Amino acid sequence: MSEVMGLDPADWAMWREMTTMRSSVDRALEQRLQRDAGISGADFDILHSLSVAEGNRLRAGALAESLGWEKSRISHQVRRMADRGLVERADCPTDLRGTWVVLTAAGADAFATASCGYVETLQGVLFSKLDEDDRASLRRVARTVVDGLLATDAQPSPTR
Amino acid sequence: MSEVMGLDPADWAMWREMTTMRSSVDRALEQRLQRDAGISGADFDILHSLSVAEGNRLRAGALAESLGWEKSRISHQVRRMADRGLVERADCPTDLRGTWVVLTAAGADAFATASCGYVETLQGVLFSKLDEDDRASLRRVARTVVDGLLATDAQPSPTR
DNA sequence: ACTCGGTCGTTGACGTGTCACCGGTATGGC
DNA sequence: GCCATACCGGTGACACGTCAACGACCGAGT
Numbered sequence: 594m595s596e597v598m599g600l601d602p603a604d605w606a607m608w609r610e611m612t613t614m615r616s617s618v619d620r621a622l623e624q625r626l627q628r629d630a631g632i633s634g635a636d637f638d639i640l641h642s643l644s645v646a647e648g649n650r651l652r653a654g655a656l657a658e659s660l661g662w663e664k665s666r667i668s669h670q671v672r673r674m675a676d677r678g679l680v681e682r683a684d685c686p687t688d689l690r691g692t693w694v695v696l697t698a699a700g701a702d703a704f705a706t707a708s709c710g711y712v713e714t715l716q717g718v719l720f721s722k723l724d725e726d727d728r729a730s731l732r733r734v735a736r737t738v739v740d741g742l743l744a745t746d747a748q749p750s751p752t753r
Numbered sequence: 754m755s756e757v758m759g760l761d762p763a764d765w766a767m768w769r770e771m772t773t774m775r776s777s778v779d780r781a782l783e784q785r786l787q788r789d790a791g792i793s794g795a796d797f798d799i800l801h802s803l804s805v806a807e808g809n810r811l812r813a814g815a816l817a818e819s820l821g822w823e824k825s826r827i828s829h830q831v832r833r834m835a836d837r838g839l840v841e842r843a844d845c846p847t848d849l850r851g852t853w854v855v856l857t858a859a860g861a862d863a864f865a866t867a868s869c870g871y872v873e874t875l876q877g878v879l880f881s882k883l884d885e886d887d888r889a890s891l892r893r894v895a896r897t898v899v900d901g902l903l904a905t906d907a908q909p910s911p912t913r
Numbered sequence: 914a915c916t917c918g919g920t921c922g923t924t925g926a927c928g929t930g931t932c933a934c935c936g937g938t939a940t941g942g943c
Numbered sequence: 944g945c946c947a948t949a950c951c952g953g954t955g956a957c958a959c960g961t962c963a964a965c966g967a968c969c970g971a972g973t
Contacts, residue, residue: 600872600875600876600880601880603888604880604888606892607888607891607892607895608875608879610892610895610896610899611891611895613821613895613899614894614895614898614899615775616821617898617899617902618898618902621902633928633929635929635930652951652952653951653952653953654950654951654952657952661773661776662930663930663931663932664951664952664953665930665931665932665933665952665953665954666929666930666931667952668952668953668954669928669929669930669953669954670929670930672953673928673929685951688938688939688951689937689938689939689951690937690938690939690950690951690952691938691951691952692951692952692953712760715760715768716760718898718901718902719768719898720760720761720764722894722897722898722901723894726886726890727890727893727894728763728764728767730886730887730890730891731767731771731890731891731894732766732767732770733887734774734882734883734887734891735767735770735771735773735774736770737882738774738777738778738878738879738882739770739773739774739777741878741882742777742778742781742878793958793959795958795959795960812921812922813921813922813923814920814921814922817922822960823960823961823962824921824922824923825922825923825924825960825961825962825963826959826960826961827922828922828923828924829923829924829958829959829960830959830960832923833958833959845921848920848921848968848969849921849967849968849969850920850921850922850967850968850969851921851922851968852921852922852923914973915972915973916971916972916973917970917971917972917973918969918970918971918972919968919969919970919971920967920968920969920970921966921967921968921969922965922966922967922968923964923965923966923967924963924964924965924966925962925963925964925965926961926962926963926964927960927961927962928959928960928961928962929958929959929960929961930957930958930959930960931956931957931958931959932955932956932957932958933954933955933956934953934954934955934956935952935953935954935955936951936952936953936954937950937951937952937953938949938950938951938952939948939949939950939951940947940948940949940950941946941947941948941949942945942946942947942948943944943945943946943947
């Protein structure tokens with residue numbers, strides 16, 4: 594019971610360090626976004642997706658898919674952002690069930706204000722510390738792990 | 754505006770992939786814990802810290818420090834876990850302000866049940882995909898990034 | 914003994930993410 | 944046209960994390 598059962602202690606230590614790194618970086622980004630533009634990381638993700646979208650608007654479902662979020666999460670987040678004037682809802686004429694989420698001028702401003710600091714922070718805390726080998730390794734690992742999980746999820750009964 | 758301003762598109766893609774990897778792995782772990790033992794990842798972290806502690810008990814502050822959580826988060830989490838019988842609170846005789854958090858038999862059982870699947874999942878989705886170079890790279894990156902952030906936080910006025 | 918700054922843990926309010934479920938709408942087969 | 948089915952997005956309840964503020968307590972200096 595001195596360590597977690599059946600796992601290489603070095604691997605366990607690495608897992609802990611990765612967890613710490615992740616929360617530290619997230620924290621730095623959140624704080625920077627809050628300070629620069631008064632928005633959260635989730636706000637930023639939505640604003641980014643809308644900014645790169647055709648006509649600065651997306652259907653709620655497309656937004657969910659582009660971010661890998663659940664639809665209900667999108668709905669809650671968009672409602673809160675609409676309350677603050679960062680986005681607007683609009684009815685979809687071709688599908689009465691659908692909803693467009695549209696970037697407002699205020700939302701575009703907030704994104705423009707925020708993105709510079711966001712990139713700067715990311716560059717400062719993460720990318721500047723990586724050499725080419727690290728980049729290749731990270732990218733390969735991320736892709737392999739995600740692909741592995743997608744393959745597992747696709748199976749009818751993945752475990753047990 | 755086609756990509757986020759001033760950042761190498763490859764770096765941006767890597768960041769996205771890292772984010773996806775993180776949430777996928779977290780998701781797999783959460784689901785496994787829920788299925789095996791009916792506990793959350795936060796529950797597991799607390800149970801693990803208590804399991805390796807002397808006498809299966811820790812002061813709330815020590816728990817917070819060992820996990821890098823805020824004290825209030827510990828307090829909320831412990832209250833919820835105490836409601837479910839996974840831990841108990843006990844007064845500290847040497848410091849009347851203090852509180853011991855004590856692992857119960859039910860908590861120890863839940864941790865024993867959960868840890869095997871947790872390790873198995875982690876091994877399956879992550880560690881099994883890593884070679885020695887990846888491990889070294891990840892470990893070095895994690896440590897460098899965290900150290901960098903600690904140094905930044907220590908400064909009186911890091912940015913602007 | 915007293916006071917005062919610091920520490921311990923808790924609480925309430927708030928924003929957030931997930932889950933189960935719902936009403937309204939589209940769509941393909943009849 | 945009609946109907947079963949699937950889909951779209953929203954809602955409410957709940958668990959979670961953060962923040963600011965608090966009461967209780969410790970300990971050092973006087």
